[in-house]
Amino acid sequence: MLGVLRGMGITLKNFLASYVLPRRPDSLETGGIVTVQYPEERLPEKENFRNFPFLVFDGTVDNIRCVSCDICAKECPPKCIYIVRDTDSEGKPLKRPKVFDIDFTVCMNCGICEEACPFDAIFMDHEFEIGGPERQKSLVYHRDDLLKSTAHFQKIRPTDFAAIEERRKKDAEKKAAAQATVQAAAQPKPQTPPSPQP
Ligand code: SF4
Ligand code: SF4
Numbered sequence: 001m002l003g004v005l006r007g008m009g010i011t012l013k014n015f016l017a018s019y020v021l022p023r024r025p026d027s028l029e030t031g032g033i034v035t036v037q038y039p040e041e042r043l044p045e046k047e048n049f050r051n052f053p054f055l056v057f058d059g060t061v062d063n064i065r066c067v068s069c070d071i072c073a074k075e076c077p078p079k080c081i082y083i084v085r086d087t088d089s090e091g092k093p094l095k096r097p098k099v100f101d102i103d104f105t106v107c108m109n110c111g112i113c114e115e116a117c118p119f120d121a122i123f124m125d126h127e128f129e130i131g132g133p134e135r136q137k138s139l140v141y142h143r144d145d146l147l148k149s150t151a152h153f154q155k156i157r158p159t160d161f162a163a164i165e166e167r168r169k170k171d172a173e174k175k176a177a178a179q180a181t182v183q184a185a186a187q188p189k190p191q192t193p194p195s196p197q198p
Helices: 003-018 073-074 112-116 135-139 150-156 157-186
Strands: 051-059 080-087 093-103 122-126 147-149
Touching: 051 150, 073 080, 073 112, 073 157, 112 122, 147 150
Parallel strands: 051 147
Antiparallel strands: 051 122, 080 093
């Protein structure tokens, strides 16, 4: 009897949550109807949700973090990243990509590129509404399509952003201290004046 009453109580709770009480965004956890009337209704995005990668820049698009090291392209399991390093007018290689393409028809959203990048230059985005009428034109993203600011990263993943920025700050401090030590060691030592003759 107790079990029947408990079951009826759960049914009543779900009925009220579905049709009487205001809809709550966490209704998947709290009970009630769970169908989301997308796109009019949307569930709040979880911070750890990931979809396709983007390239991050600091401040302006000229300050792209990617140094074109090719590590993410080598680590990408389905090999959907294609990178060509940029060069200067004399053909000398530069630390930035001239071409950086990702084929989103092949990308399997694994996030390995983000994990592999030693320069915090590529992160997984929350964007998923990327459908288009023409597969190659719409879903092969080029370098400029992939660029997004650090402010975007901070907005979608504030916890990761804070942790990464803290680590980058500490790394920069360590690097500056090491450079200062090297520079101090390279300074010429002051000459010792000759001892006076007796
Ligand atoms: S995104 Fe990172 S791993 Fe990939 S090429 Fe650029 S710097 Fe290297
Ligand atoms: S998320 Fe995975 S499959 Fe997609 S580009 Fe990155 S490494 Fe490749």
